[in-house]
Amino acid sequence: MSTAPTTPIDAMHFRRTLGQYPTGVVVITAVGADGEVVGMTVGSFASVSLDPPLVAFFATSTSGSWGALRATGSQFCVNVLTADQEAVCRQIAARKTDKFEGVPLRFTDRGSAVLEGALAYIECDTEAVYPGGDHDIVVGRVAELDVQEATTPLLFFRGGYGAFVPLSLATADASLASQMRYVDLARGPMERLAADLDTEVSALCAAGSDLVIAASAGQVVRPEMITRVGQRWPYAAPTGALFAANRDEAERRRWLATASDAFGYEAAVALLERVEADGVAYAVGPAAEAHLFETTAMDIPVHLVQSSAAEYNVPLTEMSEPVELRFASVPIFVDGEMVFELGVWGRLEPISAAQARAIIDRVRSCADEVVALIPGAGVERVPTA
Numbered sequence: 001m002s003t004a005p006t007t008p009i010d011a012m013h014f015r016r017t018l019g020q021y022p023t024g025v026v027v028i029t030a031v032g033a034d035g036e037v038v039g040m041t042v043g044s045f046a047s048v049s050l051d052p053p054l055v056a057f058f059a060t061s062t063s064g065s066w067g068a069l070r071a072t073g074s075q076f077c078v079n080v081l082t083a084d085q086e087a088v089c090r091q092i093a094a095r096k097t098d099k100f101e102g103v104p105l106r107f108t109d110r111g112s113a114v115l116e117g118a119l120a121y122i123e124c125d126t127e128a129v130y131p132g133g134d135h136d137i138v139v140g141r142v143a144e145l146d147v148q149e150a151t152t153p154l155l156f157f158r159g160g161y162g163a164f165v166p167l168s169l170a171t172a173d174a175s176l177a178s179q180m181r182y183v184d185l186a187r188g189p190m191e192r193l194a195a196d197l198d199t200e201v202s203a204l205c206a207a208g209s210d211l212v213i214a215a216s217a218g219q220v221v222r223p224e225m226i227t228r229v230g231q232r233w234p235y236a237a238p239t240g241a242l243f244a245a246n247r248d249e250a251e252r253r254r255w256l257a258t259a260s261d262a263f264g265y266e267a268a269v270a271l272l273e274r275v276e277a278d279g280v281a282y283a284v285g286p287a288a289e290a291h292l293f294e295t296t297a298m299d300i301p302v303h304l305v306q307s308s309a310a311e312y313n314v315p316l317t318e319m320s321e322p323v324e325l326r327f328a329s330v331p332i333f334v335d336g337e338m339v340f341e342l343g344v345w346g347r348l349e350p351i352s353a354a355q356a357r358a359i360i361d362r363v364r365s366c367a368d369e370v371v372a373l374i375p376g377a378g379v380e381r382v383p384t385a
């Protein structure tokens, strides 16, 4: 190690420059012999090695919280915070003793304290603690780990908190920014619906010639996908019928013009009429078609949508055979304009038509809960005079 005098670097300059590098945020927890949970908020967490499985974080050597963590023994647990856990992050970063007051925790078989609602947790045995200037480099050997919530992480950048927005969203039509404000207010009801139905719930916004999944709650059908947020669907028949049916005449014509030979213009007109009458868009379809709704592609190609063999808005009352519900979405209006669609993704197993109708009704009541939270919102279009 070099002992040569270091060039003095201004502390502010150091912090400001290093603050250009964003980090995620984790809470490190440990449980003392008396059962007391101690912990600290950490941004310097990183994955180190797969074989053996190692992770690390850097703790201020003089930190009281790190001292308390260290004193508990040789285990700790890393809790990756979600974008909506900023309050937990701040509470646990505070210099106080009862840091976990009101923070829901559960205890694993190994005795680790896991934060309810954390994105993921990683249980570790302390492998080594190395000196690193005014910090300690704490290396943990991973014993257990899992993803808990299929959502997005809390980010820390230039001293402020934020959430991850995929470039596919960030580069979309600027109008998405205003739609996103409303979508954000829908999160609570979306989470509850996803938990009730044990499926995934998404909010889709129209952005230029695409539909973009702006928010998602619940487990994705394909675990390797992690989240659907940012997935883009082409605004082409039969996709986007809900927007076409609930916006103006020009929008309707624009959408109808996207009908391909495979889907058909007449079929698109008939679909618009059914969607308008039903106030909901849904599809049922054979297992062979499930790939369209389960694809992990972030940009869904238009030909895949147009060649879909799913049946859209077929009258469920006439169905006696079990169906596989692919999705069901309802529109959310603000000041009379449709701003996003709120939908559930189906489960793969066949269900009765009555069960499918019950799911659709549940989506409708979720929409009622959502509009109650957004000033000026409604579940029906207010025609302009």
Ligand SMILES: Cc1cc2nc3c(=O)[nH]c(=O)nc-3n(C[C@H](O)[C@H](O)[C@H](O)COP(=O)(O)O)c2cc1C
Residues within 6 Å of the ligand: 025, 040, 041, 042, 043, 044, 045, 057, 058, 059, 060, 062, 063, 064, 065, 066, 089, 090, 092, 093, 094, 095, 096, 156
């Ligand atoms: C977003 C964020 C990231 C942080 N990252 C670290 C870190 O990587 N290492 C560290 O020692 N402290 C970090 N802290 C500070 C500690 O969480 C905590 O505020 C500090 O340890 C409190 O002082 P005490 O430990 O002496 O009570 C971070 C705080 C925040 C809010």
